[in-house]
Amino acid sequence: MIYMLGAGWASSSSVRGLSLKDYQPVVISPRPYFVFTPLLASTAVGTLEPRTALESVRTIPGAEYWEAAVKSIDFEKKEVHCISGLQNWDPQKSFAVKYDKLGSSLKVIAVGAHTQTFNIPGVREHAYFLKETRDAIKIRRQILRCFEEASLPSTSTERQKQLLHFCIVGGGPTGVEFSAELHDLIHDDLARSFPSLMPFVNISLYDVAPRILSMFDSSLAEYASNHFARQRIEVHTLRTVTRVEEGVLHLKEEDPVKFGMLVWSTGLEMTPLIKELQGVKKDEKAGRIMTDGHLRVLQPAQNEDGVSKVVPDVYAIGDCAVIEGAELPSTAQVASQKGAWLRKRLNLIAKKGLLKNEASTSASKDAELEIGRGFQYHNILTLAYLGSWNAIAQRSEGHGIRGRFAWLLWRGAYMTKTISLRNKIRVPILCRLVLVRALTEQITANKGWLW
C-alpha cells in the first residue's frame, strides 16, 4: 500500500506509472481532480475553458481515491487522520489510516502550499487569488462585473476609473502572466464590446522587489518590463502593501490606490497541516518539510555524527518540501521531476525485492543496495507569457530567448504536457484559434514574425 497525500503535480507524477503489481496506490485529497496550474491565467480570462486545466484523479490507472483532507499525521503511531468535505467536515466522521500495518506500506506527503499573504490586513477578505479553477472562475466573473457596472449610465466617471483599475500584487511569473492575459482580454475582446470605456482601463502590477521576474536574467526581466510599458501595464517596484480595504490598496510609499479588482500572488505559505506537523525537520525560511537528497523526510533529531535521521517510510515532495542544502524553485517542473524520480526509485526498490528494507534506509545503505544517486533537478525551460504573443524563456543563466518564438515554446510546452487525450486535443485547438488570429493581425500590420 502507498498513500499519496495530495493530487497535484508532485503526487500525479509519482503515482502514474507506479508498478501496480508491487504497490496499491491510494490518493487522499480534498479535491477530486488535478489542476494544470500553468493554464489557470488563461482560464481566468476565458482564453481556455476551466475544464481544460483539470484532470480527474479517477483517471489515474490502478489508483484508489478518497475525497478527504489530511488533518494531522502521527508519526509515532504511524497514523494519518482524515476528514471529508463530503461529510460536511464532521469531526465525528473523521477516520484514521494506519500506514505501517505490515511494515511495508509507505506514505508520500505532497499537499502543496497556499498563497502567502504575510498576514497583511484585508488581503484574504478583499483580494482574489489564483490557485484553483474556482479562483479563475471568480476572477473572470469579477472582470465582467467591473465592465458591466462601469457601462451603466448612472456610474460616475470616478467610479468608472476605480472599477476599471485592475491591480496585481506580485511580480513573479503568475502575477506577470495574469497581467498579460488580462491585457489581451481587455484589448482584444472587451474593447469591441465596451469601446467607450477603454480610456478608463488601467492595469497596475506591484512588487516589493526592485524588479519583476527575479528568477530570470536581468536582460529578460528588463525586456518584460519594457514590453509591459509599451502595453501600458504600469509596473510599480519597491512598493510595500500595508493594508487592503474593499476597493482600496494601501501602500507605504504612495497614496491609497482605488481598484475594481485586486489579484494577489506573492509566493507560498504552508498549509495548516504542514504548519502544525510535529516530529519532522522544517526549513526556517518557509516552514517546508526537509528531506534528504532521496526525498525522505528528516527528523529534527540528529545522530552522534550530526546527520539527521530519516522518518521511516515517509517521503515529501512538491511545494511543501525542500531538500536540505538544495534551494530549488517552487514550481511544477521541480514538483513533477521529484514525483517521477520517486516513482522510479520505488519501482526499483520493488524490483530488487528491497521493499521491506525501505524503512531502514540511509544514503550509504542506498549506495550499497545500488538504488541510485539522490534526486537531481534539470531545468528544462523557465517560461513566462508577456501578452500579445510575446514571452520569455530561459534554460540557464545567459541562455534566454524572447518574443514570438518564446511564445510558441510557451504554448507548445502546455500543449504537450497536458495529461489526457481530451485536453491534448482541446488545448491546441483553442490555442490554434488564438494563433490564427495572431498571424492574421501580424500579416495585416505587416510586421516581422520574430522580434
Ligand SMILES: Cc1cc2nc3c(=O)[nH]c(=O)nc-3n(C[C@H](O)[C@H](O)[C@H](O)COP(=O)(O)OP(=O)(O)OC[C@H]3O[C@@H](n4cnc5c(N)ncnc54)[C@H](O)[C@@H]3O)c2cc1C
Ligand atoms: C496560476 C499558477 C501558475 C503556475 N504556473 C507554473 C508554470 O508555468 N510552471 C511551473 O513550473 N510552475 C507553475 N506554477 C507552480 C506550480 O503549480 C506548483 O509549484 C505546483 O503545483 C506544486 O505541486 P504540488 O504537487 O506540490 O502542489 P499542488 O499541485 O498545489 O497540489 C497539492 C495537492 O494537495 C492537496 N491537498 C492540500 N491540502 C491537503 C490536505 N490537508 N490533505 C490532502 N491533500 C491536500 C490539494 O488539493 C492538491 O491536490 C504555477 C502556479 C500557479 C498558482
